[in-house]
Amino acid sequence: MPPAGTTSTSDLPPAKSRILRARSLPSSRPFTIAVVFSALHYLGVITLITAFALFFREQSQLAVKVIVGSLIFSVVTWLIAFFKRRSAHCPLCKGTPLINSGALAHSKASRIYPFNHGVSATVSIIATQTFRCMYCGSDFDLMKTPSHMRDRYRDTTE
Numbered sequence: 001m002p003p004a005g006t007t008s009t010s011d012l013p014p015a016k017s018r019i020l021r022a023r024s025l026p027s028s029r030p031f032t033i034a035v036v037f038s039a040l041h042y043l044g045v046i047t048l049i050t051a052f053a054l055f056f057r058e059q060s061q062l063a064v065k066v067i068v069g070s071l072i073f074s075v076v077t078w079l080i081a082f083f084k085r086r087s088a089h090c091p092l093c094k095g096t097p098l099i100n101s102g103a104l105a106h107s108k109a110s111r112i113y114p115f116n117h118g119v120s121a122t123v124s125i126i127a128t129q130t131f132r133c134m135y136c137g138s139d140f141d142l143m144k145t146p147s148h149m150r151d152r153y154r155d156t157t158e
Contacts, residue, residue, distance in 0.1 A: 108137035
């Protein structure tokens with residue numbers, strides 16, 4: 001029982017639901033380069049599937065050339081995208097959020113089914129310029145200016 005003249009509840013206002021804003025990245029360049037090559041790879045895969053469909057519809061020499069060209073393009077862009085996604089690290093946990101490593105994902109990690117967490121983060125960056133690290137669960141915004149550069153940016157615009 002609280003002492004006389006006091007209440008059991010605090011005089012503090014009720015807690016607001018905690019909404020975390022996305023963090024900025026020290027350098028978004030590794031993520032941007034990795035996502036560009038991943039997008040090129042996805043376009044190559046779409047071209048390959050379309051070329052196969054056209055080949056089965058009408059078998060021609062041109063369709064075979066498009067299939068071979070798109071297959072080579074897809075393999076090359078996949079290889080480049082793999083190493084670029086492997087070199088993009090989370091600034092907090094130093095994990096590789098664009099490639100799954102087999103480690104257990106954070107409880108707040110988001111995933112677009114049927115894709116894995118790495119492809120989901122890549123698609124999220126392509127669509128919204130934001131992603132959530134699958135290992136630490138932090139949101140990141142590629143368009144947000146880092147805090148150590150905001151003062152310099154304000155000085156040049158005024």
